[in-house]
Amino acid sequence: MMNPLLCLMILFLCFSLCKSQLHPIPAKIDGFVYKKPIVWGESVVVEAFLDPVCSDSRDSWLPLKQAFDYYSGQLSLVVHPVPMPYHSNSFTACRSLHIANKLNSSSFYPLLELFFKTQGKYYSAPTYGLSRAIIVADMTKLALTVVGESFSTAFQSGFNDSSTDRAARISFKYGCSRGVAGTPSFFVNGMPLSNSTVDYNTWKSIVDPLLSKNKN
Template structure:
């Protein structure tokens, strides 16, 4: 290709990307863990998690332990972040959005079920499965958390364009924050290095912040 033409195409692409607007959701992305009593005064943790990522799974117990310890002084929002090299991650994240639409209290039980059974959704075990088969299996898993009565509604959720859009926005939101892997954590809006984190790391991070809040 002519070098001048290549440069012009590159400049055009950069201009287009800079000008294009990412879709803005009707409400901020993510699932609030319980409902914090003092959202404006608590330390806020944002976690970007992939339901079929082993590191995301391993980071969840110490974070949950910290949430139990700090109670209302610590708030959590989980953003589903499907890693593209996990073949079924997008479907799992979409499942969370479907669960949130049908019964918001079922989101975290379903996330924990994914963590417990995620090995069955790894690339190798599902290599010969069709997308429909994976969806059917995830639906069965979801019914454990949501209830058998809405099984049909849950499966139909995969045909609902709004849940597809919501899952895409979750991924794009993570990218807009500079997230490139999972798990990734932000504390009061600032990226936190070192993951997966253990409970002691959470304590050493959050204790000084709460002490400063009191002062």
């Protein structure tokens, strides 16, 4: 027969684990607003979970931007950088985005687009024989073209800053908490889209009815 005191200790431990917060709560919600602030309740909100080293994320970006421009003021866009574990250099790229944003908040989207344009050289095969230090140095050189050369030392130091590591981890965990298992993934007004391949016409077919309902 188990000791009653031991039983109480086990129950207390289980209760404490159930009540404890599984992940730390960040100071602000994850994600980067594109161009204009969100107007909750007055615009359709699209959340895009993108990996800077994912070719499908790259291909989805242009039609999403086209839709944003078309619906000027009626569509809000938030991008969450999500490092997929099967893309070898994705976490370093996402961390670069967080460092860039910390140093120059207007550089996040230009750097994201630079990653999309040059992502081929950061794929797993081309970098198989390269050290992490070489990859970090190359990404730093790329980032400084939009962040500013004057931030060279600060950007390199960013990779030793635990806050940027934590921010990149939170982005990944936030994606997991929303059920994101691959990129790109999209949520419209909080609801996930079943289709991850969304072209410009598909975006119009999704957004138009929502705006029409809002007017009514």
